[in-house]
Amino acid sequence: MAKIAAVSNQKGGVGKTTVTINLGKNLASMGKRVLLIDNDPQGNLTMAIFGDELPSEVVEWDGAGASSPGGSNGYNLYLEGVGVEPVAASDNLHVIGASKHLSEISTKPFEVIFDFKEKIDALRQRYDYILIDCLPSFGTLQTAAHMTADYLVIPTHLDDFSVAGIDEQMKTANNTKRRLNPGLSLLGILVNEVSSQRVLVEEHFYDRLANQYGDYLFKTKITKSAKVKESHAMRKSISEYKQNSDQARQYMEFTKEFIDRIEVGNEQ
Ligand SMILES: Nc1ncnc2c1ncn2[C@@H]1O[C@H](COP(=O)(O)OP(=O)(O)OP(=O)(O)O)[C@@H](O)[C@H]1O
Numbered sequence: 576m577a578k579i580a581a582v583s584n585q586k587g588g589v590g591k592t593t594v595t596i597n598l599g600k601n602l603a604s605m606g607k608r609v610l611l612i613d614n615d616p617q618g619n620l621t622m623a624i625f626g627d628e629l630p631s632e633v634v635e636w637d638g639a640g641a642s643s644p645g646g647s648n649g650y651n652l653y654l655e656g657v658g659v660e661p662v663a664a665s666d667n668l669h670v671i672g673a674s675k676h677l678s679e680i681s682t683k684p685f686e687v688i689f690d691f692k693e694k695i696d697a698l699r700q701r702y703d704y705i706l707i708d709c710l711p712s713f714g715t716l717q718t719a720a721h722m723t724a725d726y727l728v729i730p731t732h733l734d735d736f737s738v739a740g741i742d743e744q745m746k747t748a749n750n751t752k753r754r755l756n757p758g759l760s761l762l763g764i765l766v767n768e769v770s771s772q773r774v775l776v777e778e779h780f781y782d783r784l785a786n787q788y789g790d791y792l793f794k795t796k797i798t799k800s801a802k803v804k805e806s807h808a809m810r811k812s813i814s815e816y817k818q819n820s821d822q823a824r825q826y827m828e829f830t831k832e833f834i835d836r837i838e839v840g841n842e843q
């Protein structure tokens with residue numbers, strides 16, 4: 576039965592999509608069965624996996640000549656009575672994609688989040704891990720992900736706005752936990768895009784996070800490198816693109832920490 580992690584932070588550009596892809600591909604390379612869900616109308620994860628040749632399942636519905644309502648398979652997760660089949664990106668890495676059409680979900684009645692949860696729960700038995708790439712804002716799409724997930728992984732930068740954003744994210748997630756999903760827990764906070772050299776302001780914010788969140792901080796930090804951006808452009812994980820880079824090693828360490836935390840949690 577899959578464990579579900581939402582990679583979430585309402586702050587934009589902190590690395591949610593990059594973390595989802597690299598974690599997902601690393602887990603798949605270890606033989607785990609992985610499903611990635613793009614729950615962001617920007618469709619960045621979908622684009623990063625499939626490039627310009629988007630499979631028909633993730634292309635938005637334009638209404639012309641279509642026999643049934645619906646759009647990308649990510650959009651269909653929110654539609655009652657419409658089946659959703661993930662697309663195989665490789666043998667054990669499957670994807671439910673998204674396009675800008677997904678933003679319409681925010682205008683629909685709140686109950687659509689229950690359709691989302693039901694459909695993802697039905698997919699649990701086919702995978703070891705399901706990772707949901709969240710959008711950078713609060714609202715229906717984020718609540719659906721938090722209501723469905725077992726764990727939250729929060730990527731962050733080490734700056735003032737990002738660190739303040741984590742408190743906001745925890746407040747919202749705790750509301751969802753209290754009202755809709757008592758099983759939700761914080762798996763950890765992942766510090767991303769840190770400088771390789773000592774930078775005082777980063778140390779200041781790291782200490783602040785460490786004081787407030789203690790062991791919830793993943794021990795691994797991901798350092799900043801243009802190679803990460805290049806790997807996106809090449810539609811690859813950093814390990815596929817530059818296996819010997821610091822970031823490939825760090826993402827592998829992070830993947831091991833991710834698995835360990837979940838497995839230890841299961842033993843309790
Ligand atoms: N370690 C890193 N070093 C350098 N660049 C990075 C690193 N991690 C991510 N990036 C780059 O930062 C940008 C934002 O990353 P990403 O799209 O993953 O963030 P996001 O949180 O998903 O953004 P959004 O909030 O828009 O969904 C991308 O261009 C990505 O390539």
Ligand SMILES: [Mg+2]
Pocket residue numbers: 591592593615619708709
């Ligand atoms: Mg993103």
